[in-house]
Amino acid sequence: MKNLVEWNDDLSVGIEEIDEQHKILVNLLNRLHENIVKGTDLNEVSLVLKELAQYTVIHFAVEESLMRIFDFPEYEAHKKHHEELTVQVIELQKKVDSGEKAISMEVLHFLRHWLTYHILGDDKKYTPFFLKHGLKSQWSQRSWMGKIWNNVFH
Numbered sequence: 001m002k003n004l005v006e007w008n009d010d011l012s013v014g015i016e017e018i019d020e021q022h023k024i025l026v027n028l029l030n031r032l033h034e035n036i037v038k039g040t041d042l043n044e045v046s047l048v049l050k051e052l053a054q055y056t057v058i059h060f061a062v063e064e065s066l067m068r069i070f071d072f073p074e075y076e077a078h079k080k081h082h083e084e085l086t087v088q089v090i091e092l093q094k095k096v097d098s099g100e101k102a103i104s105m106e107v108l109h110f111l112r113h114w115l116t117y118h119i120l121g122d123d124k125k126y127t128p129f130f131l132k133h134g135l136k137s138q139w140s141q142r143s144w145m146g147k148i149w150n151n152v153f154h
């Protein structure tokens with residue numbers, strides 16, 4: 001089955017750790033799509049949507065932590081946008097759970113836009129700033145912990 005969202009380099013923000021989290025979000029969206037197209041039990045759909053909502057909260061918390069560590073000047077605006085995106089996915093989850101609205105292709109396309117717009121539109125704004133202030137593009141446990149370490153203890 002063709003994926004709803006195909007990962008490609010255009011979606012990369014140039015920071016491996018963030019890209020890995022975005023790929024998890026893309027995979028969850030594709031799983032949701034597959035379940036819906038196959039007509040899987042609605043409970044299963046609801047579980048994947050719940051996982052998507054939970055992982056979104058985790059991912060945004062990571063991005064917001066990085067923004068605070070690096071004193072990103074557009075922190076407030078980006079955080080506000082995160083809150084709106086979180087509300088949207090949680091509202092969707094509630095609707096599916098209450099049976100108020102059958103999840104449809106329309107909803108999936110909304111989520112695809114939700115995800116790609118977030119990555120392409122918003123996240124690429126912080127990338128040059130983080131890299132300029134010392135975040136490493138390659139995955140490394142010390143890439144940003146190192147910055148905290150240097151600021152606090154040295």
Ligand SMILES: [Fe+2]
Pocket residue numbers: 022059063118119123
């Ligand atoms: Fe993101």
